[in-house]
Amino acid sequence: MPFEKLPECRNLLPELESLSESIAGCSNDGDETGGEAKEDDILSAASGEMEHIKVYLRIRPATVEERSQGMDDGCISVESDRSVVLCAPSTSQAFRNASHQRQRYTFTHVFPPETSQKEFFDGTVHSVVSDFVSGQNCLVFTYGVTNSGKTYTIQGDHQQANAGILPRCLDVIFSRISGRHCSSTALKPVMFGHVARLTADQVYTQWQNRKNMVCCHYERLDRLKVMYNCYGTPSHS
Numbered sequence: 275m276p277f278e279k280l281p282e283c284r285n286l287l288p289e290l291e292s293l294s295e296s297i298a299g300c301s302n303d304g305d306e307t308g309g310e311a312k313e314d315d316i317l318s319a320a321s322g323e324m325e326h327i328k329v330y331l332r333i334r335p336a337t338v339e340e341r342s343q344g345m346d347d348g349c350i351s352v353e354s355d356r357s358v359v360l361c362a363p364s365t366s367q368a369f370r371n372a373s374h375q376r377q378r379y380t381f382t383h384v385f386p387p388e389t390s391q392k393e394f395f396d397g398t399v400h401s402v403v404s405d406f407v408s409g410q411n412c413l414v415f416t417y418g419v420t421n422s423g424k425t426y427t428i429q430g431d432h433q434q435a436n437a438g439i440l441p442r443c444l445d446v447i448f449s450r451i452s453g454r455h456c457s458s459t460a461l462k463p464v465m466f467g468h469v470a471r472l473t474a475d476q477v478y479t480q481w482q483n484r485k486n487m488v489c490c491h492y493e494r495l496d497r498l499k500v501m502y503n504c505y506g507t508p509s510h511s
Contacts, residue, residue, distance in 0.1 A: 328382040330398050331358065334423040335387035355384055391430055395442045403443050407450045414439065 333350060351359045357380045385394055399414055406412045416424040430438035459477055464470045472480065 328398075330383050330385065331379075331381040332385045332389060332394060332423065332427060333358075333387045352384055352386055353378070356380055356382070358384055391427075391436050391438060391442075394427065395439055399439050399443060400446065403446045404450075407447060 333352070349361050349363055351361070353359055357378055360377050360379065362376075383397060385397065402412045402414060416428060418424050426436075426438065428438045428440050430436045430441065459480065460472050462470050462472055462476075462480070
């Protein structure tokens with residue numbers, strides 16, 4: 275079978291080079307007037323007017339083990355409630371590079387190590403949850419290295435006072451919708467943002483399906499109990 279002749283490839287490098295030169299020329303021509311505009315944008319962002327995404331920093335306190343090993347050596351210092359300075363440890367690779375020994379980072383807000391769970395929630399996510407209940411789309415996520423305190427911030431621990439973001443958000447949501455939730459089964463969510471009203475026959479079908487699912491679940495449990503008893507394993511009621 276003969277091979278088909280492929281079309282000749284075009285060399286796009288000259289076109290890309292000319293395009294990059296034209297873009298560079300335009301940027302150089304506008305340096306005198308563009309500097310002030312960029313500075314204004316930075317000032318507006320710093321004042322919160324352009325801050326659509328809020329980034330919060332929570333500093334985890336050093337553990338007893340870390341203090342005993344001398345790991346709490348002041349690598350991070352809080353300059354203000356918006357900025358911190360990171361100092362590279364003397365044993366790190368970054369410490370050998372003078373330009374990376376001290377670096378300053380700016381955030382929407384910086385929470386020191388002594389911040390409680392309630393203070394952090396009230397200062398970050400509480401207003402976001404209120405907007406969510408009002409109908410706005412919101413997204414909250416944590417980012418950090420391993421053992422930086424993400425799970426504790428989100429979930430908390432067994433103590434009620436140390437509840438994290440997730441249980442506090444659920445508490446706010448259900449408190450806000452108390453008395454406004456639909457107790458009828460005539461409404462069914464469709465995909466993500468729609469609700470369908472069911473007829474009487476559809477309501478009965480939905481109820482029957484749930485009943486069958488529950489019955490199947492209990493029948494499966496009964497079969498497992500019988501199997502455990504056959505093998506001499508005590509069953510759990």
